[in-house]
Amino acid sequence: MKLGVICDGISRDLAHAVGVMDEFGLTHAELQFVGEHEVGDHSPAEIAEIDRLLRDRGKPVSCLSRHVFAGMTVANRPGDDLHTRHMDALKRVIGMAQTLSAPLVRIMTPKKEQILWGRNGAEKWNVAHGAWDAMLPLIAPAVDLARAEGVTLVVETGNGTMVNSNYTARKLIDDLGAKDALKVLWDPANNCWCHERAFPDGYDEVKDGYLGHIHIKDVQVDTPRATLEVRRMGDGQLADQFAPMAAALRADGYDGAISFESVFHPGDGDFEAGFRQCIGRFRKIFG
Template sequence: MKLGVITDGISRDLKHALKVAREFGIGFAELQYVWDKEVGDHTKSELQTIKSLLQDHEMQVPCISRHIFTGGTLQMSTKTTDSVYQDQLSSLRRCIEVAKELGSPYVRIFSGRKEMILFGKNGAEQWNVAKGAWDALPALIEPAVRIAEQEEIELVVETGNGTMVNSSWTAAKLIDAIGSPHLKVLWDPANNCYAHEPMFPDGYEAIRGKIGHIHIKDVYVDTPRATLEVREMCKGQLAEQFQPTAEALRNDGYDGVISFESVYHPGNGNFEDGFRASIDRFKQLFG
């Protein structure tokens, strides 16, 4: 399968990150932060430098991964006319321009701040559910999808920690509600661990046929203690689930990119060390 890496997980120095990625035969560079800026904030001159570096290292870009619609920029009370919302759409348009310049098929979005309980029954629907939170979400995502449709590019909504879509199940529910081929899932199964959703088979089956892009890392979650520990590949709670997931993706003919999310360090704060500790196992499983 096609393997990538989120480059700033190695280094925000793009030239160095690409050199290290190529050392391990990685051919796809997902862009999130480059130098001192988030993708979408670079000048035209800086973007041309990025493009040249990618060409020099023979790397393709699978996804433009700005943090669009995260945190307070999108919540139940948000209106599409709010300035904070319009700012996010402006960021989206800039990222679409970057995607077209660099040949990326996808631009990432998120789904706003998470409400803890979205659905309920037998009394919970009255006392515990954040009433109207889920129903408000599709209307807030649809304007972004309409822009993608006009620009003939695809968006991927990430299953993210602290966001309304924090599991494969909620991702599939949103995709079905929007009903556009221009919105797919950016599946990050490690993030779904905090929602206690197994990567395989539960998570995978929920979004089978809806996946546009994938992030892979390993973690250990302790929800009662509100603690998340990133671990070396195959030393966390997903260790036994990677292989069957990879086999299912191959059997189903998944033709997107799987990006290694290098957010682990071995206690020294050096994420390149974390990348080097895990990348071979990642390649063995998903390559």
């Protein structure tokens, strides 16, 4: 499978991150922050330099990952100031993706309302009425833009976002009728917070043409205590699920990229050291 990394998890110095990628045989670069800027905020000259560096080093871009729509709420409406700023940023990221020949652009979803649907009384007393339906017209213009520009969007399953599971990601795609232009960016560690088991439950939701990209890290969640711990890969609650996930991806012919998300450090804030402690297991399981 195509293995890569979210480069700024190693370093925002892209040349250094690519050197580390070479050290471990990782082929695909996912860009989020490069230098001082998030993707979509670089100048044309900076984008050209990024393009030259990656092409010279033989590193295709798997995905451009800006936090589009993150931080919005159900109070926002299409065309309001915040939505317009996010849409403008998405246009810039898509332009950058076209220059870099990046096949995917990530979006997020607004902040999570905890209970979206219910029955037997919950639908009256507990559901955040209208929250899901209010989100759809915020995302729909992004899908239209992607179709017009010939790119594919991937919506990430986030910790605190409306789409926080593969179930809700698939539902978003189905409700928008967007399977042609919007896929799932599956982050199984993020999905742990809502207790969606990665395999087989999460995988079964997206295996039929919904899966576009994958982030891999390991965590331990304690939802009652509102605490999240990032752990060395294989030492968290996904330890027994990575291997069957990888086997299923191979068996089903998944041809997208898998990015290691280097957000673990060994207690000293050194994320590159954390990367080096995890990457061997990542390559062994998914390589």
